[in-house]
Amino acid sequence: MKKLIVLTIFSTALAGCAHLFAPPPQPGDSADAVRARLGRPTNTYADGADTLLEYAWGPWGQYTWMARLGPDGRLVSYEQVLTSAKFATIKPGKDNKDTILRILGRPTQVTHYASVDGDVWLYRYKEQDVWNSMMSVEFNRAGIVQAMVNGPDEEREVRRR
DSSP, X not given: OHHHHHHHHHHHHHHHTHHHHSOOOOTTOBHHHHHHHHOSOSEEEEETTEEEEEEEESGGXXXXXXXXXXTTSBEEEXXXXXXXXXXXXXXXXXXXXXXXXXXXXXXXXXXXXXXXSSOEEEEEEEETTTEEEEEEEEEOTTSBEEEEEEEEOTTTSOOOO
16 A cells, blocks of 8 residues: 555656656747647746747756747747846846846745835846856836846755864
8 A cells, every 4th residue: 555655646746747747849830739739837927929828847946947939829939937048038127027027937925025106026046057056126106117136056055064
């Protein structure tokens, strides 16, 4: 009985990770084919005539994939958005919470700092695919990006003694 329980847990976990080993969806795939391959998205966003399907995966949220569907319901692109290159596209003073959701997806955490007048959204990511990092997107009270600050992810930082 104990072996059956362990086998059931293992097979369920393996099935849950199957999307990580399957080939990624390809441009031109239908929305149904994308969902069949990737599962239910963690969020869906409208971006003009396009639809973005967010897939926030990975240990402690370091990977978020966006599948962009065109107006015809076909896949236009599929990309990992928690990258230094994507963070560099954000325009302080112009981008707001809605545009950040369409660019980066949902944050790992929302917090407040005494030095910031509005919300701070935190995004865990692998800088250069090596370093465990945290990007802080700081908003003013109107929800406009004021600053972006990155640094090590303190929860994963190896403590020096």
